[in-house]
Amino acid sequence: MAATTTIRVPCSSANLGPGFDVIGLALNLYLEVQLTVTKQESSSHSLNCRITYEGVNADSVPLVAEDNLITRTAVYVLRCHGIRAFPTETHVHVKNPIPLGRGLGSSAAAIVAGVNIANEVGNLQLSKARMLDYCLMEERHPDNVAAALYGGFVGTYLNELSPEDTERLEIPLSEVLPEPAGGVDTGLRPPEPPKDIGHYTKYRWSPEIKCICIIPQFEVSTAKARAVLPESYTRKDIIFNMQRLAVLTTALGASPPDPGQIYTAMQDKIHQPYRRGLIPGLTEILQSVTPQSHPGLLGICLSGAGPTILALATANFDSIASHLVTEFKNENIECDWKLLELADEGTTVRRSAVSSLPVEESLTYASSGVSIDAGNDLVKAIKQFTASTKRPGADGKIGGFGGLLDLKAAGFDEPPILVGAIDGIGTKVKIAFEMNKHDTVGIDLVAMNVNDLVVQGAEPLIFLDYYACSKLSVQSAAKFVEGVANGCRLSGAALVGGETAEMPGIYKDGEYDAGGCAVGAIKRGVTILPDTAAMAEGDVLLGLSSNGVHSNGFSLVRKIIEKKGLSFHDTAPWSTGETVGASLLTPTRIYVKPLLAATRKGLIKGMSHITGGGLLENIPRMLPDHLAAELDAKTWPVPEVFQWLKRAGQLEDSEFARTFNTGLGMVLVVKEEDARTATEILQEHGEQVHRVGTLVSKKTEECTVRNMDVWK
Ligand SMILES: Nc1ncnc2c1ncn2[C@@H]1O[C@H](COP(=O)(O)OP(=O)(O)OP(=O)(O)O)[C@@H](O)[C@H]1O
Numbered sequence: 001m002a003a004t005t006t007i008r009v010p011c012s013s014a015n016l017g018p019g020f021d022v023i024g025l026a027l028n029l030y031l032e033v034q035l036t037v038t039k040q041e042s043s044s045h046s047l048n049c050r051i052t053y054e055g056v057n058a059d060s061v062p063l064v065a066e067d068n069l070i071t072r073t074a075v076y077v078l079r080c081h082g083i084r085a086f087p088t089e090t091h092v093h094v095k096n097p098i099p100l101g102r103g104l105g106s107s108a109a110a111i112v113a114g115v116n117i118a119n120e121v122g123n124l125q126l127s128k129a130r131m132l133d134y135c136l137m138e139e140r141h142p143d144n145v146a147a148a149l150y151g152g153f154v155g156t157y158l159n160e161l162s163p164e165d166t167e168r169l170e171i172p173l174s175e176v177l178p179e180p181a182g183g184v185d186t187g188l189r190p191p192e193p194p195k196d197i198g199h200y201t202k203y204r205w206s207p208e209i210k211c212i213c214i215i216p217q218f219e220v221s222t223a224k225a226r227a228v229l230p231e232s233y234t235r236k237d238i239i240f241n242m243q244r245l246a247v248l249t250t251a252l253g254a255s256p257p258d259p260g261q262i263y264t265a266m267q268d269k270i271h272q273p274y275r276r277g278l279i280p281g282l283t284e285i286l287q288s289v290t291p292q293s294h295p296g297l298l299g300i301c302l303s304g305a306g307p308t309i310l311a312l313a314t315a316n317f318d319s320i321a322s323h324l325v326t327e328f329k330n331e332n333i334e335c336d337w338k339l340l341e342l343a344d345e346g347t348t349v350r351r352s353a354v355s356s357l358p359v360e361e362s363l364t365y366a367s368s369g370v371s372i373d374a375g376n377d378l379v380k381a382i383k384q385f386t387a388s389t390k391r392p393g394a395d396g397k398i399g400g401f402g403g404l405l406d407l408k409a410a411g412f413d414e415p416p417i418l419v420g421a422i423d424g425i426g427t428k429v430k431i432a433f434e435m436n437k438h439d440t441v442g443i444d445l446v447a448m449n450v451n452d453l454v455v456q457g458a459e460p461l462i463f464l465d466y467y468a469c470s471k472l473s474v475q476s477a478a479k480f481v482e483g484v485a486n487g488c489r490l491s492g493a494a495l496v497g498g499e500t501a502e503m504p505g506i507y508k509d510g511e512y513d514a515g516g517c518a519v520g521a522i523k524r525g526v527t528i529l530p531d532t533a534a535m536a537e538g539d540v541l542l543g544l545s546s547n548g549v550h551s552n553g554f555s556l557v558r559k560i561i562e563k564k565g566l567s568f569h570d571t572a573p574w575s576t577g578e579t580v581g582a583s584l585l586t587p588t589r590i591y592v593k594p595l596l597a598a599t600r601k602g603l604i605k606g607m608s609h610i611t612g613g614g615l616l617e618n619i620p621r622m623l624p625d626h627l628a629a630e631l632d633a634k635t636w637p638v639p640e641v642f643q644w645l646k647r648a649g650q651l652e653d654s655e656f657a658r659t660f661n662t663g664l665g666m667v668l669v670v671k672e673e674d675a676r677t678a679t680e681i682l683q684e685h686g687e688q689v690h691r692v693g694t695l696v697s698k699k700t701e702e703c704t705v706r707n708m709d710v711w712k
């Protein structure tokens with residue numbers, strides 16, 4: 001088995017209003033278990049397992065293997081396979097940011113983690129479907145466990161279990177948690193679950209929808225919250241819920257989502273009304289917001305068994321959250337809140353070392369770690385994305401040996417000047433692994449390339465990407481390509497090809513690297529930028545706002561975050577309601593369309609894409625030898641994230657300006673007389689434009705920034 005293994009399980013929100021015990025949503029807050037087995041003669045820990053724990057409720061979670069839900073579950077599964085205890089000695093280190101007993105599927109995450117631990121230490125080779133069976137022997141409602149295991153937005157059903165299958169004491173029943181619970185060692189082999197107990201399907205989830213979780217500071221155990229429910233319901237109430245559920249499952253996948261439909265479809269009559277006695281003000285709080293009173297809101301419900309409230313929204317997250325927090329405050333209940341997103345991938349297992357091959361096993365390409373099937377599945381999964389990037393001259397089909405572009409059909413009658421750019425994402429990908437969010441780094445990749453092309457005045461035409469990993473996860477890779485396609489659409493380039501390389505042993509499990517290249521063209525006769533000959537003293541420097549850190553300086557960013565003891569899942573100190581990781585993953589801004597609009601009017605003499613090397617190193621790249629840039633730091637706003645990074649990393653001013661874009665993703669040179677028109681055109685295309693400085697005659701420095709003390 002693996003020497004060190006990391007298991008990550010997402011939290012989940014069940015029911016979503018009418019889908020009691022049926023639908024579940026995996027969200028990007030993860031229980032993480034680090035599992036290490038050291039070969040020892042004996043262990044002083046019960047069942048040979050040492051447990052350490054960090055995170056919420058750390059003082060109340062039992063650290064004895066028979067009592068802790070995670071390890072108790074693992075022991076149940078091991079005993080079903082004739083293994084009585086953990087290998088000597090097993091260390092289970094738990095990092096848990098999921099609050100317990102709040103309706104965010106903490107017990108489902110613990111159970112799924114436990115089953116995975118058993119699978120690893122016992123080398124049981126269970127399929128995910130079989131793991132679901134084990135989970136369902138414990139947690140009898142499949143909504144949370146299926147979401148935690150498979151990720152995404154799921155609909156589930158459960159085969160009925162016979163009393164014999166469930167009555168044995170060895171099964172750690174979570175429905176009667178916290179006590180009394182099973183997990184007792186009767187010395188007998190516990191009953192294995194019947195096969196295929198649980199079934200699930202994944203629904204589409206609209207990428208616009210985010211989840212505001214209002215988490216009151218008290219627990220409601222699922223056992224208690226189920227005990228208040230009636231044994232039977234009226235036909236009217238059942239039909240009420242079924243009608244809404246049928247609509248809700250597809251309404252949440254529509255893009256853009258329809259607030260009127262979703263708000264009504266999230267009403268429920270079979271659990272929330274009965275749970276109001278456990279959660280002060282529940283009914284009033286759920287009724288206190290509507291899409292009309294709070295634009296951006298889609299719907300609201302109790303998350304799982306509560307007390308967390310789940311509000312689905314596409315905008316105005318802070319104001320919706322602060323309204324709900326105040327409503328709870330009026331009931332004398334304090335709350336935390338988090339803005340979470342769908343976790344599409346579910347449980348992941350990363351092994352740092354792999355077991356040796358059984359001797360008799362015959363070798364295949366797949367057994368060496370490269371799966372042709374997975375590669376083919378990926379091609380199928382991404383076809384729709386590449387097709388969406390179609391443009392005149394490039395038809396967007398994939399699968400051929402090379403990507404084609406017909407320059408004539410692309411609008412170039414005369415042979416144009418071709419411009420090529422190639423780049424990567426750098427260590428920003430590490431944050432995507434950490435957050436298990438892979439759909440935005442592809443935008444960064446395209447941005448790094450097309451922003452480099454456009455500063456020369458070129459129109460991006462085609463893009464090709466390279467994705468290399470140890471073991472191909474079709475889901476993560478497809479999400480990555482979805483991001484690449486989104487970036488291509490934003491810049492008008494067709495995604496005409498790419499390469500996916502599965503290279504076991506080169507990359508760590510679960511990690512990947514990506515690169516890409518763009519080709520663009522400049523019409524013959526049009527000035528290639530920068531037009532250094534046209535630049536003169538007194539020309540104006542215009543700066544375009546960035547989206548934050550973009551894709552450079554991440555090694556330093558990660559170092560600062562680590563030094564401050566923050567995890568990527570913590571709330572960002574610079575932004576309420578967003579985690580550190582989600583905020584840092586904000587994709588690089590793509591400036592192609594606004595800049596092409598201004599260049600085509602002949603308004604721009606030069607442009608600098610502010611990447612690694614920051615303002616100080618990049619601006620001189622567009623200037624002639626005799627001119628220098630003089631900027632005034634008072635003229636543009638520095639985003640909160642940079643202010644925090646500068647303070648937290650105690651960065652000197654010049655180090656800051658040499659590493660980061662400081663709030664300006666592009667800097668342009670224009671004639672004084674053209675500055676106003678250029679600004680207006682760029683603003684019409686949605687850019688925030690700042691007049692940040694001028695060109696001066698060069699003495700020693702190529703680029704200076706005055707008034708850097710405003711950054712203090
Ligand atoms: N990481 C963990 N380690 C040990 N025990 C845990 C862990 N997570 C959950 N539990 C157990 O599960 C109990 C909470 O389960 P419960 O089903 O009541 O709530 P939940 O799963 O957080 O909410 P919901 O099921 O409504 O989404 C805790 O009190 C604790 O006993």
Ligand SMILES: N[C@@H](CCO)C(=O)O
Binds near residue numbers: 015022141143271304
């Ligand atoms: N469907 C379950 C989820 C909580 O675990 C309930 O509402 O009781």
